[in-house]
Amino acid sequence: MSDLSAVLAHTDTTLNVSLERLFELLRIPSISTDPAFAAECRRAGQWLVDALTELGFTAELRDTPGHPMVVAHHPGATADAPHVLFYGHYDVQPVDPVEQWQTAPFEPSLREYSPGRKVITGRGSADDKGQLMTFVEACRAYKTVSGSLPCRVTILFEGEEESGSPSLKPFLEANAAELRADCALVCDTNMWDADTPAISAGLRGLVGEQITITAADRDLHSGYFGGAAANPIHILARILAGLHDADGRVTLDGFYDGVEETPAEILAMWDTLGRTAEGFLGEVGLSIPSGEKGRSVLEQTWARPTAEVNGIIGGYTGEGFKTVIAAQASAKVSFRLVGKQDPSAIRAAFRAYVESLVPADCSVSFHAHGGSPAIQLPYDSPLLGTAREALSDEWPQPAVMIGMGGSIPIVGDFQTLLGMESLLVGFGLADDRIHSPNEKYELQSFHKGMRSWIRILAALAERKDD
Amino acid sequence: MSDLSAVLAHTDTTLNVSLERLFELLRIPSISTDPAFAAECRRAGQWLVDALTELGFTAELRDTPGHPMVVAHHPGATADAPHVLFYGHYDVQPVDPVEQWQTAPFEPSLREYSPGRKVITGRGSADDKGQLMTFVEACRAYKTVSGSLPCRVTILFEGEEESGSPSLKPFLEANAAELRADCALVCDTNMWDADTPAISAGLRGLVGEQITITAADRDLHSGYFGGAAANPIHILARILAGLHDADGRVTLDGFYDGVEETPAEILAMWDTLGRTAEGFLGEVGLSIPSGEKGRSVLEQTWARPTAEVNGIIGGYTGEGFKTVIAAQASAKVSFRLVGKQDPSAIRAAFRAYVESLVPADCSVSFHAHGGSPAIQLPYDSPLLGTAREALSDEWPQPAVMIGMGGSIPIVGDFQTLLGMESLLVGFGLADDRIHSPNEKYELQSFHKGMRSWIRILAALAERKDD
Numbered sequence: 001m002s003d004l005s006a007v008l009a010h011t012d013t014t015l016n017v018s019l020e021r022l023f024e025l026l027r028i029p030s031i032s033t034d035p036a037f038a039a040e041c042r043r044a045g046q047w048l049v050d051a052l053t054e055l056g057f058t059a060e061l062r063d064t065p066g067h068p069m070v071v072a073h074h075p076g077a078t079a080d081a082p083h084v085l086f087y088g089h090y091d092v093q094p095v096d097p098v099e100q101w102q103t104a105p106f107e108p109s110l111r112e113y114s115p116g117r118k119v120i121t122g123r124g125s126a127d128d129k130g131q132l133m134t135f136v137e138a139c140r141a142y143k144t145v146s147g148s149l150p151c152r153v154t155i156l157f158e159g160e161e162e163s164g165s166p167s168l169k170p171f172l173e174a175n176a177a178e179l180r181a182d183c184a185l186v187c188d189t190n191m192w193d194a195d196t197p198a199i200s201a202g203l204r205g206l207v208g209e210q211i212t213i214t215a216a217d218r219d220l221h222s223g224y225f226g227g228a229a230a231n232p233i234h235i236l237a238r239i240l241a242g243l244h245d246a247d248g249r250v251t252l253d254g255f256y257d258g259v260e261e262t263p264a265e266i267l268a269m270w271d272t273l274g275r276t277a278e279g280f281l282g283e284v285g286l287s288i289p290s291g292e293k294g295r296s297v298l299e300q301t302w303a304r305p306t307a308e309v310n311g312i313i314g315g316y317t318g319e320g321f322k323t324v325i326a327a328q329a330s331a332k333v334s335f336r337l338v339g340k341q342d343p344s345a346i347r348a349a350f351r352a353y354v355e356s357l358v359p360a361d362c363s364v365s366f367h368a369h370g371g372s373p374a375i376q377l378p379y380d381s382p383l384l385g386t387a388r389e390a391l392s393d394e395w396p397q398p399a400v401m402i403g404m405g406g407s408i409p410i411v412g413d414f415q416t417l418l419g420m421e422s423l424l425v426g427f428g429l430a431d432d433r434i435h436s437p438n439e440k441y442e443l444q445s446f447h448k449g450m451r452s453w454i455r456i457l458a459a460l461a462e463r464k465d466d
Numbered sequence: 467m468s469d470l471s472a473v474l475a476h477t478d479t480t481l482n483v484s485l486e487r488l489f490e491l492l493r494i495p496s497i498s499t500d501p502a503f504a505a506e507c508r509r510a511g512q513w514l515v516d517a518l519t520e521l522g523f524t525a526e527l528r529d530t531p532g533h534p535m536v537v538a539h540h541p542g543a544t545a546d547a548p549h550v551l552f553y554g555h556y557d558v559q560p561v562d563p564v565e566q567w568q569t570a571p572f573e574p575s576l577r578e579y580s581p582g583r584k585v586i587t588g589r590g591s592a593d594d595k596g597q598l599m600t601f602v603e604a605c606r607a608y609k610t611v612s613g614s615l616p617c618r619v620t621i622l623f624e625g626e627e628e629s630g631s632p633s634l635k636p637f638l639e640a641n642a643a644e645l646r647a648d649c650a651l652v653c654d655t656n657m658w659d660a661d662t663p664a665i666s667a668g669l670r671g672l673v674g675e676q677i678t679i680t681a682a683d684r685d686l687h688s689g690y691f692g693g694a695a696a697n698p699i700h701i702l703a704r705i706l707a708g709l710h711d712a713d714g715r716v717t718l719d720g721f722y723d724g725v726e727e728t729p730a731e732i733l734a735m736w737d738t739l740g741r742t743a744e745g746f747l748g749e750v751g752l753s754i755p756s757g758e759k760g761r762s763v764l765e766q767t768w769a770r771p772t773a774e775v776n777g778i779i780g781g782y783t784g785e786g787f788k789t790v791i792a793a794q795a796s797a798k799v800s801f802r803l804v805g806k807q808d809p810s811a812i813r814a815a816f817r818a819y820v821e822s823l824v825p826a827d828c829s830v831s832f833h834a835h836g837g838s839p840a841i842q843l844p845y846d847s848p849l850l851g852t853a854r855e856a857l858s859d860e861w862p863q864p865a866v867m868i869g870m871g872g873s874i875p876i877v878g879d880f881q882t883l884l885g886m887e888s889l890l891v892g893f894g895l896a897d898d899r900i901h902s903p904n905e906k907y908e909l910q911s912f913h914k915g916m917r918s919w920i921r922i923l924a925a926l927a928e929r930k931d932d
Binding site: 292 | 681
């Protein structure tokens with residue numbers, strides 16, 4: 001039996017022990033958004049410090065203005081072993097409405113969903129304690145069987161992910177040298193389906209803008225002024241309607257600069273995933289893709305940039321009717337970016353476009369809401385290739401490389417502040433009900449998740465040896 | 467001295483008596499919107515019944531579900547005298563914020579604004595007690611000097627005008643035969659300026675519509691669905707942006723059916739009024755007419771139909787940012803109508819237009835908010851001509867025929883329910899601060915207002931004699 005087989009086998013024979021350890025962590029109500037649970041957050045962090053110390057890590061709690069970070073280091077088996085940074089978060093979402101839970105949120109249990117399908121119940125089981133423990137328990141198996149870890153491992157667990165991670169960026173900046181590794185491993189995402197592991201290779205960036213159009217210096221009566229005075233809602237409607245052309249493309253100057261076409265083989269892979277427009281949109285009562293014509297919904301949501309109006313308000317919006325011409329109208333607009341689109345160039349192009357449509361006697365004010373570039377791992381990156389093979393060895397179906405429509409700020413921070421690529425691999429399923437009552441995590445996700453990390457760590461160590 | 471001269475002269479010598487009678491009425495706090503003042507509303511109505519009875523009217527209070535109507539009849543001097551219905555309202559607006567009043571709102575006084583310019587202060591002085599008393603006191607002068615009135619006069623004063631006149635239409639319907647006259651005289655409008663009387667010959671109609679676009683069956687995350695799922699704010703923006711063409715014309719099919727061009731001599735008269743775009747829009751911080759190109763602001767607001775979005779809402783509109791694709795977005799849209807535009811045809815055209823732009827997997831719901839046609843007295847109508855001459859005899863400047871951008875529902879009801887044209891003549895000024903603290907009415911408006919009605923009644927009686 002090879003080393004790897006022995007380590008994998010160890011997870012099979014000690015699954016109940018791993019599970020009991022996860023349950024211990026799940027029993028700690030580490031709700032980060034509610035100050036009443038601050039001590040519990042700290043307790044969860046300390047539990048992880050103790051667990052990692054047992055595995056030979058040099059581990060400690062690091063205070064922040066909010067909840068503490070867990071930072072741990074393991075040197076690995078050899079001096080030239082690759083160095084990975086593993087990221088997860090020990091805090092959880094609140095549990096309201098608690099009466100909708102079928103099991104107590106902080107009394108984890110193993111339940112049989114259907115014959116042969118067992119799930120771990122409880123808040124945090126999937127987001128993110130169950131996921132991060134796949135890695136911790138992978139390390140435990142390696143340590144137990146082989147006496148060390150095949151890679152040099154740094155672990156960073158934060159306790160504020162569900163509160164917007166206010167301390168994370170400053171912490172990364174202040175501890176960049178300590179935390180920098182060859183790559184980051186992030187375990188907070190989903191599988192494609194229960195049999196198919198997924199690696200998120202692209203994350204769209206985001207630019208948010210709020211615009212407010214001001215016309216008259218007061219609200220006007222539409223009888224007295226209607227037909228002569230500028231109506232800021234009309235101006236806003238023209239601006240927003242003009243953001244897309246008839247083919248669903250965004251009209252801003254230079255918007256597609258830096259957007260690369262997705263390789264044909266990746267598009268072909270996505271086509272095999274069976275996500276039809278009817279299926280994807282049908283879940284939310286729609287059926288017709290509204291975006292760029294001639295592209296699949298997966299390409300539209302994973303690999304193409306968008307402009308979306310997220311909110312609009314102006315004039316009288318209460319019950320009944322008021323014949324007013326509003327003084328102001330405003331909208332919140334966001335752009336999802338891909339490839340090498342430049343957030344500041346997109347913001348500038350949007351502002352120039354808006355200004356070009358505002359009449360000379362009206363004005364517009366802008367308010368920026370965040371801006372982050374897209375993250376795109378090259379599809380031919382060795383890191384992706386290695387992880388993909390390792391995952392494909394473990395699961396019934398080969399691993400797929402997918403995109404993510406949204407942003408994960410930590411990945412951008414790792415890239416920007418620490419110069420590291422991130423490997424996003426997670427074992428959640430779409431129906432895990434994270435952030436909702438009755439959160440669960442598949443026992444198979446937990447078990448094969450551990451085994452997946454063992455394979456990935458082994459493969460990364462081998463690759464280094466090549 | 468002719469009869470007319472004697473009657474006119476009587477108002478000059480008894481102005482103080484007329485004023486004291488107006489003050490009596492102004493002292494009654496007949497605020498119709500506040501149930502606490504219901505008895506005061508009734509008291510104001512009774513005061514008018516008593517006043518009219520003294521003048522030889524058969525007058526009484528008529529109960530309604532709300533505040534009572536005052537109905538009074540005077541047979542006039544001759545059996546074939548023309549029959550006029552005079553309309554006004556005895557209720558007033560609330561007085562908040564009362565601390566901003568420089569004189570007590572229900573303690574009327576005569577104050578000198580500037581040398582030679584006196585004003586009557588108090589709530590209701592201009593809207594509408596001062597105005598309706600110009601007619602009552604005109605009748606008093608006629609009665610005193612000549613023993614009768616030159617016309618048969620029916621008077622209708624309501625007590626709910628500031629509360630939306632809920633009882634008026636049913637009352638007109640129930641008493642149509644009693645109230646029907648040759649024409650209605652309505653005294654609730656303004657002069658063009660302090661020297662120039664005005665007759666409102668056109669009132670724009672109104673169609674209100676609320677539309678709600680529904681896309682997905684729930685709010686969506688713009689990261690996950692953005693680029694594929696329909697965004698109802700985008701759909702709404704396209705609908706609203708498409709309502710006007712580049713020349714400011716409304717694009718709905720058949721929208722301009724029934725719109726007649728204003729006669730050249732009327733446009734020329736309006737051009738002499740000196741209302742420039744810069745002056746009119748400058749008062750509210752604007753300068754560029756935004757409506758139909760090639761038309762003056764007076765024509766735009768008095769004689770042209772419009773489409774205005776009065777309110778819009780959708781998605782996230784709170785502080786900060788939320789990357790949501792809303793399930794719904796809605797807008798309130800109103801159309802001002804002129805000439806013979808058909809409210810129901812406009813509503814149908816709008817709905818068809820909207821539906822044509824809603825994707826097949828989305829839906830739209832409509833909610834109608836009122837619909838009334840425009841009122842347009844023919845500019846060559848004998849009623850207008852007679853009144854115009856009479857007014858021009860009284861005031862420093864000739865009377866002008868103007869339009870009104872808004873609707874006055876009573877005028878439509880008189881037309882529809884009683885088949886009468888209305889003559890809208892009033893003596894308010896734009897700076898009377900009706901509905902606001904420190905409402906006032908010019909003493910000259912009160913005095914020359916009485917004299918104007920005397921001249922109009924005389925002219926109408928003479929015209930009948932022709």
